Amino acid sequence: MRAGLTTNTVVQAAAAIADRDGLGGVTMSSLAAALGVKPPSLYAHVGGAGDLRARLASLAEAELAEALAPAVAGRAGGEALRAAARVYRSWALTHPGRNAALQLVPTADEPSSARVTELLLAVMRGYALPDSEAIHAARAFRAAIYGFVLLEAGGGFRLPQRAEDSYERLLDLLDRGLHHHPQAQPQKLISSRATATGSS
Amino acid sequence: MRAGLTTNTVVQAAAAIADRDGLGGVTMSSLAAALGVKPPSLYAHVGGAGDLRARLASLAEAELAEALAPAVAGRAGGEALRAAARVYRSWALTHPGRNAALQLVPTADEPSSARVTELLLAVMRGYALPDSEAIHAARAFRAAIYGFVLLEAGGGFRLPQRAEDSYERLLDLLDRGLHHHPQAQPQKLISSRATATGSS
DNA sequence: CCCCGGCAACTAAGATGATTAGGCTAATAC
DNA sequence: GTATTAGCCTAATCATCTTAGTTGCCGGGG
Secondary structure, eight states: OOOOOOHHHHHHHHHHHHHHHOGGGOOHHHHHHHTTSOGGGGGGTSSOHHHHHHHHHHHHHHHHHHHHHHHHTTOOHHHHHHHHHHHHHHHHHHOHHHHHHTTSOOSSOOHHHHHHHHHHHHHHHTTTOOHHHHHHHHHHHHHHHHHHHHHHHTTOOOSSSOHHHHHHHHHHHHHHHHHTOTTOOSOOSSOOOOOOOSOO | OOOOOOHHHHHHHHHHHHHHHOGGGOOHHHHHHHHTSOGGGGGGTSSOHHHHHHHHHHHHHHHHHHHHHHHHTTOOHHHHHHHHHHHHHHHHHHOHHHHHHTTSOOSSOOHHHHHHHHHHHHHHHTTTOOHHHHHHHHHHHHHHHHHHHHHHHTTOOOSSSOHHHHHHHHHHHHHHHHHTOTTOOSOOTTOOOOOOOSOO
């Protein structure tokens, strides 16, 4: 009985399990069962459990980039920052397993990772910072929304305040802080392209 | 041969392994070996692998609170914020396994978790925000430094810029954003005590 | 001083997961 | 139609977690 699997099919199925049962629920056994196949058959498509996790990380990063791109396109400054941040949170909460997979180390130099970095730098361009400061700012932005979503998804917020409200305050805070950056340049409309080739 | 183990000994040993080999390196086997004991003996002290991880999470949260308290004491505003943030990053980078364990769900209502929340709220007190805003701000602060350290420890920063510099910019950014908060009250020196009883 | 109860550690054994080796057969190439 | 590839299988090995039942050290009461 040919099940017609491919590497992509397998990794997609793993992502679905991760979103449903958590990253820990992804085992070669559970994955094989979900695909109607015995565990050893998976080794024809992925290198093993470790390779599977690395591919899951790559898939997650790629899907995140896909989700972020349209949010950033055509927006600038605080509008771009808020749109990107909201899209990220929404994606992460609807795909908790994929979001958790972002913490895994992808196999090699990940092109999607560079893409995400470029998108975040594009957001920072709206704040007219020097290039070097933009990189620090992009890291800060990524860290803040990443940490927030991890805490929220992990049940770290136990006071009654709604996480959604806190998130909007966080975005306001970041926006204010970036606007008041001491090195903000009044006009930098046509900034040179960022030369990022990896994660920020 | 009595090895003289206690629950604390066992969890401490697990934390040491986590810091050295990563959270994944903590298994009942490796832990037993490190303690000079056979795996089944551990069940006299911890309930099993799951219980061990929960206790590891509690230990990490408690040690984090221990580390933060002196940094916050006697400081206010940006000084308190920077001191707390630097202590956290330093602790996390020297104890990567314990830091990773913060993501695990502790057994029950964790008193240390409330303690950390209180310390973060104490930092926010220096910015003279209304109580409700202080909670949002504390969440933002925690999320930002937590996310940053996770990204840094996970190798998420691949551009040549030094992570340490980025961290200082993040702290500047947060400090500026909090100072310019629209609801900042000019004087609120003796604010009522926060009533947090759980994580922020 | 000696006995004894409890507890800490053991051995033995079963379950689940990862992985390798080797065989069988369905799809494809010519 | 045959040969070849490749997808899937069974069988078997190893590591880990866990439970059950056993042994023996250690401290307190006689």
